[in-house]
Amino acid sequence: MLTENYLQDYLKEILPMCGGILGDIQKESYKDNVPIIPNDVVRLLSFILSVKRPERILEIGAAVGFSSALMSKYLVYGGKITTIDRFDIMIRHFKENVRKMSLEDKIELIEGDACDILPKLNDKFDVIFLDAAKGQYIQMLPHCLRLLETGGILIVDDVLQEGRIAKKREDVPRRQRTIHTRMRNFLWEITHNDALETAVLTIGDGVALCHKIKDI
Ligand SMILES: C[S@@+](CC[C@H](N)C(=O)[O-])C[C@H]1O[C@@H](n2cnc3c(N)ncnc32)[C@H](O)[C@@H]1O
Incomplete structure (x- = not known):
């Protein structure tokens, strides 16, 4: 989490959790430390998707199906989600x-490794939610951009990794330096690509929003 404790506490108090079975999965996952999106990212995803109302969503990193089920609420009639996981x-x-x-x-x-699966996909998606191994984002990016419709949105979770990515390389433990470099390269790519309008938010562990505004 990147925001100060008192802000987090206040937002936790006012932002409602999911209801029904989805809410049970959310609560159990937080309790058992299953790495699903935090509740402020839930609210952000819900906001974006309720405006966008997609027909096709690609998710990379399904885990226990929490974010897929959440996103499915905002599909247009007949819409579909394709999600990938290897664990x-x-x-x-x-x-x-x-x-x-x-x-x-x-x-x-x-089922399988997204790095093997993505190159084989050809369908286009209105929304892509990238939430897999952070060190592989840079490798997955060209595929995400190829598979994203012009006018589509790429949403990327955990891009600031508890703030570590904003630290200087020498201030990051050695074992985290490869991922630090890769994520910085990823962030540079998405913020300097002419085909994208990108915002990086300090919600959760950092969320990047990329609107594909022209063909690549
Ligand atoms: C942070 S969790 C996803 C959480 C989920 N999006 C949610 O909020 O409900 C990341 C998931 O990505 C999967 N994963 C990581 N790297 C992957 C890869 N290269 N291919 C397929 N799955 C991957 C992991 O197995 C894990 O289940």
């Missing part, structure tokens, strides 16, 4: 949760 335990919980919420006809899971 068996997450996949098992994902399938259980999607079944519990009867979302099988709206959410399709592709």
Whole structure:
């Protein structure tokens, strides 16, 4: 979290959590430290998608299906989400949760490493939510941009990593320096690409919003 404690506490107090089965998954995941999006990012995603009302969403990093199920609420009639994950335990919980919420006809899971899967995808998406291994974002970016419709939005979670990315390289522990360099390269790319209007917000652990305004 990047904001001061008193701001976080206040926002926690006023921002409602999800309801129903989705709310149960949200609460359990926070309690068990399952790495789903924090509630302020939930509110941001809900806001963006309620304005955008997409037909096709691609998510990279499904985990237990929380953000897929959240986003499915904002699809237009007949819309679909394709999501990717490679981690068996997450996949098992994902399938259980999607079944519990009867979302099988709206959410399709592709199992495997997104770095192998993305180059094989050709469908276009109105929204792409990138929330996978942070060190791989720079490798996944060209595919996200290729698969994103012009007029579409790329939403990227955890781009500031508890603020570490804003620190100087020498002030970051050695074992985190590769990811520090890669994320800085990623942020430079999305903020200097003429085809994108990009904003970087200090919500959660940093969220980047990229609007693809022209063909690449
Ligand atoms: C932060 S969690 C996703 C949380 C989820 N979006 C939510 O908020 O409900 C990241 C997920 O990405 C998956 N992941 C990370 N790198 C991946 C890759 N290269 N290919 C496929 N899945 C990946 C992990 O297994 C993990 O389940």
